[in-house]
Every structure is written in structure tokens, then in C-alpha cells.
Amino acid sequence: MSKPRIAFIGTGGTMASIGRGPLDIQDYGVAGIVMDAPAILARVPELAEVADVFAVPYGAVISTRIGFTDWRALSRECSRLEAEEPGLAGIVIGHGTSSMEETAYALSLSLKVSVPVVMVGSQRPASALSSDAGMNLLNAVRVAASPQARGLGVLVLLNDEIHAARDVTKTSTWRLQTFRTPDFGALGHADGDRIAFYRRPLRRAAPDTEFDIRGLDVLPRVDIAYAHADADGTAINAFVAAGARGIVSAGFAPGSGTPAEADALRAAMAAGVVVVQASRVGSGRVVRTEKMGRDGFIPADNLNPQKARILLAFALSVTQDPAEISRMFETY
Template sequence: MAKKVALIGTGGTISSLGADGFDVQDYGRHGRILDSAGMLERFPRLSELADVVPVDFPPVLSTEMGFAHWTRLAAEISRLAEDPDMAGVVILHGTASMEETAYALNLGLTVDLPVALTGAQRPASAISGDAEANMMAAIRTVLAPEARGLGVLLVLNEEIQAAREVTKTSVWRLQTFRTPDFGVLGHADAHGVEIYRRPVRAHTVATEFDLAAMEILPRVDISYAHAGADGTAVRAFVAAGAKGIVSAGFAPGLTPPAEHAALAAAVGSGVVVLQSSRAAGRVADLTGLQKAGILPADNLTPQKARILLSFALTLSSDPAEITRMLRSY
């Protein structure tokens, strides 16, 4: 009997239909989005790989995706994990915020059921579309014993990426998702699933977070450094009630003097501030950061540092504890 794989369709380009096969950019104007059952009808060959079970989920633009949707996904995956015959879960998701949903689930899922997110750069109706191929690769991945224990995964373009490390790098190209510095975990294609490295940071059942049980996330904002930044955004975030701020600074973790002063003042007012970078790579615990009480965000992108900080603040605002979590996850 074929193994069961749940297919949760949240919307996005992968589930969208354009006017015709050439409509590959402004297709969203039509508002035509297939649910998971509709995707199985459009791509029936998926059922040759597994007993694919469609799961109802309200379609949502990935630009609208946020905490409420993450908690619902976590609860749904926990429910699916109660089925002893369920081998894994594939989530169809818009690529704009896919990496953030993946990392939130990576931190906050309390079950070890294999989960892979996939999407597409071209709508389901496109000539030379990538929707079916990406879904096939994602299904193969969650079925593969080799892919277990890797945390939540992104699978597109036949590449398997770790939720913590991957980021979108191109607006239109199919190879948009990349992991700077480290590269892919492995590949999933017609020849099988091959894994070449494994993440070492804690994830899913090994973390202290429970996303499905969270009721609210503390406000955490991102301040993007640029030439001439004067701290206006930082002060506005503090005034809006931010409990945490992530600074997306210049490499290797620097900001203009006025911005740095505003961040230091935020720390003085009780806000937890992380220093990340606009560029790829690790932000070290530089002397200037230490003096200001700003914590280095390791190699997390600003958007992922924001998620980890918001999760961490549900448990503690102690800088030492936040630092421990940054090193753990």
C-alpha cells in the first residue's frame, strides 16, 4: 500500500492560474488559486508517488502570511502526525515569505513528522512551469528515510535546503532559493534523494518552543541600515511598543553612528536589540556591540533573526538567555 503524504495548499504562485500559458508575471490579477484538491486534479501524476491526501487550508498570499497562519499550520501538522500511516507533509506556499514560514515551523513544531515546503516561480498554468516538478521533489523528499531528522525543509528546483539557512535570491529565476556559505543539503530528483550534509542547530522536537500553543508574539521590528540612516526608524519602533529590534546592518555588523546611537538607546530603554547583516555571513561580538548591549545575530538573515527573537521573548528577555538561544538555534 502506498505511503500517505499530506498536501497542504496555502496558495501562492504554485497554485495560481494565469490567463494562458504565457501569463507568468502578472497572473495574480486574476485571483484564481487552486486548493490542494484542485492541485491534485491538475497534476494527477503526483498520486503515482504516494497516497497524497489533500488538506483544506484557507488560501493566503505569502505577503499576508504571518503568525496566525504559522500557528494554524503547526496545529494542523500536529493533528496529521497522529495518523500512524502518515509519512510526511508537503506545504504549498508562496515564495515571498516561504523561508520565514519554514523557519517558524522549524523552531516551533513539536512533532518529528517530515515537513517540506515547496512553491514555484511560475504559475500552475504556465508553459514550462515548475509547479509539478517541485511538488514531486518535495513528496520524494518527505518519503525518503535519508531526509528524516533534518528539520523543516524547502524543496525547489530539485534542491533540498535547510529552513534556517535558505533565502530567496532572485525575483523570477527558477534557482531563486540559495543557502549562502553552506549550500544545499542535498538533491531530490527522479534518481532518488541524496543528502550530503546535515544541520547541527536544534530544530522541531529538540527546541523549547511550541508554536501551536503560542497566543501572541512580542513585537519585533527590523531596521534596515543605509548610508545616512539616522535612527528615525529605530525610535519609531520603540514608540510603537517593540520589545525587540533586529538591525540589518552593513557587513560585518555595523551601522551609521546615529543609527548605532538610537539602537543603544533602545537597549537602554529595555528593548532587546540584535545585530544582523545585509550581507551573508556571521556577525561577531564586536567591541562596539558589546559596549552598546547589542547582541550579535550570528549568521541569521534579518528576517529569521526577527522570528527567533520574537519566539525567544515569549520565554525570556534576559540577554544571556537570548544569547544562548541564538547559539542553539
């Protein structure tokens, strides 16, 4: 019986890094050794036991540099792979964990492929004692090969847990269990005996979305204003002056900034900027209160600020209508 055929795109990150020794688990970037996709696969020969995995050249990019240009390139590459690789069962993308949740959500909003796409990384470099890189990669391949993974949007796999791109977030700097879905928990687990799914996300996700970034030259500028005690409107005014077409307010829970920030946001709206109100706490919904309705702010639901920024930028690429953008925040 033939094994499922899985493409692996390696973009760099901790799982591609080689440190100065097995105990170098934090300052490994100083060594400057980053493996390409074929080298990463070569370190995990056990992959051949579960799938026919082939490497896709991309390039090593630290995840703090990854943004729209890479999202577009990865979207195009995934489309090419599905069109040109016969019998492709799934795609795995290796990625640094710093911005993985943002790339995962951007792709989950915009990919136009039917095969499962799974994002994977590691908290410890491949050279480290007890590195999680090899097992994470093997489990990501197993998930991408699972028929149950179809239709769930982009998935994130680390530490044996399968998460939906929309809901997952990085919660710890160094711990292996860093990726969590605060309000709902994991979709399932990559256990030793099988891939076990227990629930499906209901929010709309790739490939059935109204967003397609493959032909875009640039995304509309959207900035995040982080609320804190004594925050004034300086940052918000600067974002407007820089050409922001949207601003996400990362407000206090349950969803508001300081009075000075609110004044600046209302002025921004009067200048044509769309404002989305999120919360900085990372859990729970921001709901449309009477005051928010009067101000014209769009609630972010339970999206964290960095993901609300992505959805707002994607929304602004297709419409300027606040009512339509509000619908999108209720849909995705």
C-alpha cells in the first residue's frame, strides 16, 4: 500500500536551527546555522515510515521578519503544489514560533487549496538535548495526511496538540506547551496510535473564503494601539499620519481603551479609518455595547489583537464598508 504524499516547505525557525551544543536551547541563533528543507527532513528518517515526504525549496527567514510578502509567496506555492504534484495528500510548513499564529491565520483566511495545510515549529533547536523538532515534524506530517484534517482550515501542530489557526496563540517564551487555544482547547491530538480529532471549528476558513492574496501587491496598512494606564492618543494619531486605513484597539478587558484613546480613535474614524475594538487579555469576546455602537467601532469578537489586525487588513483589501467588515468579523 502506497504512503500518502506530503510536501514540506521549510521557512526556517527554531526547528531548522543548529546550536553550539546539545545544551544550547536559548542562544542558538548566535551559531548562525539554519538548515534548508532537505536537511531538516534528513534528520528525521522516521518520516519514511508514515508518508512519502518531499522537500520544497523556500528559504530561511526568521519568523520576526515574516509578514505579507511571505504569506503571499506561501499561498502561491501551496496553490502550485496542489496543481502540479500528482497525488498530493497534504502540505506541512515549517515556521518559527514567534509569528506562527499570524502566518497560520493569514493562510487560513486566504489559501485556495483543498488539501490539509499544517504549520509546525519547535521550541528547541534540532541540535538540542530533548529537542521537540523531530517529533513535531513527524506528527505534523501525520496530521496533514489524515483525511479528517480536510476542511478545517490551516492547522497548527506542536507538542502533540492540533489547534485551529484562528484560535491558537503562543503563550510561553520557552515552554514546550506554548501553543494554546484559550477559550476552546485543542481540536485533537497526535497520539502514538492515531490522529484523534474531537471537534471541528465552525468559523469560515480556507479554501471557502472571500479573500485571495495571491494577486495583491500590498495589504492596506493596519496598526495596533495597545491600551495601558495613562495612554493618550499619540500612537493613534501617528498611525493615522502614517497612512493607516485601519486601527485595532488592544483595549482593557472587556473592550475599551482610555478616554484619551477613545477620543483619538473617534477622530481617526472621522478621517476615514476603520476601528476594530479588541482586548489585550487574550481570552473572551469583545461584544458590541451601546457605546461601541455609537462610536462606530467594530467588535473583534474573541480574536486577539494581532489576528484582528490580519482580518481587518484582508477585509480592507476587498471593501471599505464598515457593515461588511463587521459581517466578516462575525464570519471568520
